[in-house]
Amino acid sequence: MKKTLEEIRRDFPILSHEKNEGFIYLDNAATTQKPKIVLEEMDRFYKNYNANVYRAIHRWGEESTRQYEAARKKISRFINAREEREIIFTSGTTDSINLVASTFCRNMRPGDQIILTEMEHHSNLVPWQIASEQYGLKLKYIPVTPEGTLNMDILKTLWSEKTRIVTVTHMSNVLGTVNNVKEIIRAAHSRGIPVLLDGAQSVPHMPVDVQVLDCDFLAFSGHKMCGPTGIGVLYGKAEYLEKLPPWKGGGEMIRSVFHDYSEWNTLPHKFEAGTPNIAGAIGLGSAVDYLSSLGMERIHRMEQDLTQKLLQGLREIPGIRVFGEAPERGGIASFTREGTHSHDLTQYLDSRGVAVRAGHHCAHVLAKKLNALSTARASVYFYNTGEEIDRFLKILSEGDDFLI
8 A cells, every 4th residue: 555645754763753843854965864664774784683794604694695685686676777786886976986987087098088067066077077187088068058958959069089988967966957868878879988877866766777778877875865874876787897997906806816916806896895884785775675665656756746836936935046947857946045145044944944955066067157156955855745845935935034
């Protein structure tokens, strides 16, 4: 039987804690709350079978390994990867993208090009800048239009015989824009160029099928999808992961070590050096179970309803400017209030029991393009309610009495 919204909210202890009564959490693009199933499964690991994975020949180690690999299998099914070995556990989206940028660019030559967009989070921009400085590479950007979409006509002029990879956000963490990544991937593949997707904001909020998209890499974080912090995923097509050199050296990523060289382990272990975040992976596996039990299609519909209410209400408040007019967008609304700094606005909202985020949202290039170096950002998840959105909008509209 399908859970009601009230039942869903009861699954999240923080939402029903007596100290949080009436508090409205609209900072979900930064991190999401955790259901009991995730907290309990991680607690069970530490209480019942805490041991390192793989090499232990005892019952706790075997159970730890079994649960760790079960989590990999769940995530593989969740995004429809072809093989479980295409799922690499990392510490998060940032770690995943750094892995690809650091290894893929080693075989590039000075003058080779990387295509990005102007709406990238720093996690999908700075690693490529570092690689470009190290190897003499050039970065090319797909511009953002005033409506907050990508200028695909300009993309047609960026392709070159020296283009080696395209790396693009699936959904903007500032504008909520859901980019037409299928079109970008088709165009890139027609030229033999791989594509990496930053899925930090898309994977938690909508169905993402890597085989349907045909992306070559996908990075996402556990804490943005009801899982714990410090755990994330890099999906990569096996054909690319096999060719990439290891990123970090240490235990488990090797097959044999000699005085002057080493032989690397098979996938996925080649990219998981040292003791992994075992509890985090198990917790993420439980988060995937929870999201799957609700259904990603249903989660997407619930968020779309909330987003429509949020955007309509914001646009009706005098002095509020909402950024982004993309026809397809997720549950993110960045806005400013005339005459008020976003930090002051956010502090006012917090004083009235509403949590939103303020700043450039780790997207300096986009903030400068929008001529808005600081915005407030409200972001929803499926456990938010229409009543919470109404109350937030009412509090925001009453700000004239408190804000200069």
